[in-house]
Amino acid sequence: MTERLRVHVDPDKCQGHARCKALAPELFELDEYGNAHEAGDGIVPPGLEDKAWLAKSNCPEIAIEVIEE
Amino acid sequence: MSDVSQPAAHPPVTDWVHDFDHTAPQWTEDPFPIWDELRAASPVVHTERFLGCYMPTTYEAVREIANDTEHFSSRRIIVRDVRPEVTRNAAPPITSDPPVHKPAKQLLLPPFTPDAMKKLEPRMRAICNELIDGFIAEGKVDAAARYAKYIPVRAIAHMLGIPESDSDLFINWIHMILELGIKDESKLLQAVQEMSAYFRAHIEERTSKPTGDLISYLMNARDKEGQPLEESHVLGSLRLLLIAGIDTTWSAIGSSLWHLARTPADRERLIAEPGLIPIAVEELLRAYSPVTMAREVVKETTISGCPVKAGNMVLLSFPAANRDPKVFPDADKVVIDRRENRHAAFGLGIHRCVGSNLARMEMQVALEEWLKRIPDFRLDPAGPVTWSQGTVRGPRQLPFLFGKAM
Ligand code: SF4
Numbered sequence: 001m002t003e004r005l006r007v008h009v010d011p012d013k014c015q016g017h018a019r020c021k022a023l024a025p026e027l028f029e030l031d032e033y034g035n036a037h038e039a040g041d042g043i044v045p046p047g048l049e050d051k052a053w054l055a056k057s058n059c060p061e062i063a064i065e066v067i068e069e
Numbered sequence: 070m071s072d073v074s075q076p077a078a079h080p081p082v083t084d085w086v087h088d089f090d091h092t093a094p095q096w097t098e099d100p101f102p103i104w105d106e107l108r109a110a111s112p113v114v115h116t117e118r119f120l121g122c123y124m125p126t127t128y129e130a131v132r133e134i135a136n137d138t139e140h141f142s143s144r145r146i147i148v149r150d151v152r153p154e155v156t157r158n159a160a161p162p163i164t165s166d167p168p169v170h171k172p173a174k175q176l177l178l179p180p181f182t183p184d185a186m187k188k189l190e191p192r193m194r195a196i197c198n199e200l201i202d203g204f205i206a207e208g209k210v211d212a213a214a215r216y217a218k219y220i221p222v223r224a225i226a227h228m229l230g231i232p233e234s235d236s237d238l239f240i241n242w243i244h245m246i247l248e249l250g251i252k253d254e255s256k257l258l259q260a261v262q263e264m265s266a267y268f269r270a271h272i273e274e275r276t277s278k279p280t281g282d283l284i285s286y287l288m289n290a291r292d293k294e295g296q297p298l299e300e301s302h303v304l305g306s307l308r309l310l311l312i313a314g315i316d317t318t319w320s321a322i323g324s325s326l327w328h329l330a331r332t333p334a335d336r337e338r339l340i341a342e343p344g345l346i347p348i349a350v351e352e353l354l355r356a357y358s359p360v361t362m363a364r365e366v367v368k369e370t371t372i373s374g375c376p377v378k379a380g381n382m383v384l385l386s387f388p389a390a391n392r393d394p395k396v397f398p399d400a401d402k403v404v405i406d407r408r409e410n411r412h413a414a415f416g417l418g419i420h421r422c423v424g425s426n427l428a429r430m431e432m433q434v435a436l437e438e439w440l441k442r443i444p445d446f447r448l449d450p451a452g453p454v455t456w457s458q459g460t461v462r463g464p465r466q467l468p469f470l471f472g473k474a475m
Binding site: 021022034062 | 412
């Protein structure tokens with residue numbers, strides 16, 4: 001069985017660089033200040049795993065967690 | 070009595086590790102080998118110049134300081150020869166510390182979200198093309214002075230609701246504050262006064278005729294208690310938006326074009342794969358980050374094992390952090406499709422650049438429009454490329470040949 005991935009943004013660390021939204025628009029949403037949170041429950045639909053890792057490795061604040069469930 | 074208008078002389082640097090000077094010509098021209106030397110020596114180096122100043126040289130040390138608002142204050146944001154008294158509301162939120170920082174920052178964030186920037190994009194494309202129309206027939210151009218320079222200034226003027234045709238006036242103020250002001254206090258004060266007077270007149274106009282621009286937005290803003298901002302806060306934020314919005318992105322666009330002029334393989338790849346431009350922009354931001362910020366040490370602490378003492382300034386070099394090979398493999402190479410790139414070009418922590426979404430959009434549009442119309446260009450061997458000094462680094466003269474002139 002392949003593992004399922006979930007993304008999570010730590011709201012205390014996020015400073016709204018918006019890199020996650022640019023790289024993985026399906027997985028993240030921005031609020032009115034431009035700060036990010038995961039879309040829905042954060043579960044990464046099959047095929048978007050790469051984008052989840054890419055967002056994580058590009059967040060300057062190390063605010064994104066990718067959890068393997 | 071010493072005359073503050075007299076620029077201080079800086080003796081030449083003979084020992085970069087213990088006596089660095091970011092205003093030295095060698096640093097201005099080519100700082101990269103100097104940063105490597107400093108980083109090899111220590112994660113934090115110190116100079117007696119500028120009344121005492123540290124510089125973190127690694128990504129980790131920069132990150133530690135940027136996230137530590139207890140020991141490091143943002144009340145001074147330029148490393149200079151003098152430390153005049155701190156003025157209240159100098160340029161909030163960039164000059165504020167917690168807890169006053171947050172509300173001032175939150176006020177400025179909504180107008181600069183990625184969605185807000187999308188609405189501005191058509192105007193940006195038009196500006197870029199108007200500029201290109203002005204020189205394309207000549208076959209040669211100073212791409213810094215006639216292209217990169219005017220894109221961000223016209224964008225921010227458009228957002229603030231002040232005439233784009235006043236661009237040269239704004240550019241001169243920035244030069245007086247960020248370059249001449251490092252060594253000459255009177256130039257800085259003069260520019261700040263002129264800017265404040267300029268904005269006061271625009272505020273006056275809008276009291277009877279409100280507009281939909283950023284000046285009206287700040288005038289209409291209310292704090293938690295429902296009170297309007299103090300006039301000094303409105304003026305400080307307006308000055309900040311104008312100062313921060315101009316030579317930073319102008320430098321980033323200029324450095325990017327400079328790189329593409331010297332690297333035909335990257336240029337051809339971006340022309341063939343325009344979808345790669347946003348990724349390439351991130352790498353160009355990493356490799357040629359324009360902005361170095363400052364902090365003041367207000368409480369003794371330790372950074373990456375190095376003790377730092379209160380009363381010193383910190384040259385918070387995001388550009389040097391972005392060249393740290395521990396975080397970026399092949400840090401000295403420009404890899405335009407670099408996948409892992411958590412660069413700090415827009416700062417880290419609570420002072421993350423408010424205009425980062427604007428700057429990214431401007432850079433993407435400026436490169437796209439340029440490459441569409443002038444795909445083939447190179448440096449003109451007849452003219453020099455010169456770089457700005459101090460807080461913001463980028464080409465100020467960038468002579469190109471293209472089309473028939475090649
Ligand atoms: S990239 Fe990181 S800091 Fe930026 S919006 Fe996303 S989570 Fe926040």
